[in-house]
Amino acid sequence: MQVEVLVGMGRWSEWWWWCARPGRLPRAAPLSILLATILTLISLLFFLNAKGLARQKWADPLIHELGDHDLAGAPQHHPDLVTYIKQLHLLTPHKGPYQLNNPNITDFSQNGQSQKVEEILKGKRGGVFVEAGAYDGESLSNTLYLEQQLGWHGLLVEPDPWNFWSLRKKGRKAHAVQACLSPSPFPREVTFKQSDTMGHIASVGEEGSRRGIFTRVKCFPLYSLLLALNTTHVHFLSLDVEGAELQVLKTVPWERVTIDVICVEHRHIPEGSQALQNFLEEQGYILHSSLGDDYIFVRSKLQESPANDVL
Missing domain, CATH: 3.40.50.150 (Vaccinia Virus protein VP39)
Incomplete structure (x- = not known):
């Protein structure tokens, strides 16, 4: 997974360099904006997921391992x-x-x-x-x-x-x-x-x-x-x-x-x-x-x- 991401980033860099050459950027600008937006959203999702995982690490190990189904029907004072x-x-x-x-x-x-x-x-x-x-x-x-x-x-x-x-x-x-x-x-x-x-x-x-x-x-x-x-x-x-x-x-x-x-x-x-x-x-x-x-x-x-x- 990490290798694929790095390869993808490498291709992104090559593409961006090609687009940045004189005379090519205006034609590629809309696509560049779209891809930049997509990458930003992906980065934001990774950040939010990491934040959620970090929050769960503070939980008691037993509670962390319990699924919602394990607590279904549990007495209200448990x-x-x-x-x-x-x-x-x-x-x-x-x-x-x-x-x-x-x-x-x-x-x-x-x-x-x-x-x-x-x-x-x-x-x-x-x-x-x-x-x-x-x-x-x-x-x-x-x-x-x-x-x-x-x-x-x-x-x-x-x-x-x-x-x-x-x-x-x-x-x-x-x-x-x-x-x-x-x-x-x-x-x-x-x-x-x-x-x-x-x-x-x-x-x-x-x-x-x-x-x-x-x-x-x-x-x-x-x-x-x-x-x-x-x-x-x-x-x-x-x-x-x-x-x-x-x-x-x-x-x-x-x-x-x-x-x-x-x-x-x-x-x-x-x-x-x-x-x-x-x-x-x-x-x-x-x-x-x-x-x-x-x-x-x-x-x-x-x-x-x-x-x-x-x-």
Whole structure:
């Protein structure tokens, strides 16, 4: 392989010298530009591949050897799964300045969800959030206000690769993972239908359709992600996963996890809004308010919660 590349480079040099002779360059210029572009793209691909391999070398040897199929169906608390997420999927917060499209906006949430959380938690500073369905990290964000104004930190979960690419450019001071929240208490890989803010796990009927843009994405249980963050106390969970909200909540081991305030979009839940309310009431929550398509639930024993965990 290396010999072929060197021979190819040698031929490229001879060709370029021939083209550079007086009178020949103008005629060969378009082809020269095309070949130079191709070589640049090849070099960029080699660089990105080398960068990815270098990142994987930091992973634990056991995790590096595990294939995705080895973790499929693993219990959500399994230490190998947690390490796999932490080392290969969880991206760290940005340290530089924000790069927002609308830096003068204060509350980016659609119906004032962020300030409602601030009101419920009495202006709490330094809290921990998880936002699933984080979109581009700015538009319609239920957590950016808390991060900027109150010094909160946490996790942004976004499965759509285009949206996630935009999210990472915004300079958010939170961990991020390109994945969906698993509707089962174990990791899985699903077909995801990309649709801007309406992206969702494709149904059986949709998977065979040629209409739309589909991609394969990994899904991790919420509890597994929390363990990867070294916390089990979340002050605010924003859950907007286009219909899988109740299934995701049912995977949570509530005896091991503390979530103070939950904002859930209920419009697309197949089981219905009442089923969502009934389930969370059984877990010790009360319906505090309704904002647009979102319900705000508050843990009834909020005042008795233990000391805050820190990421």
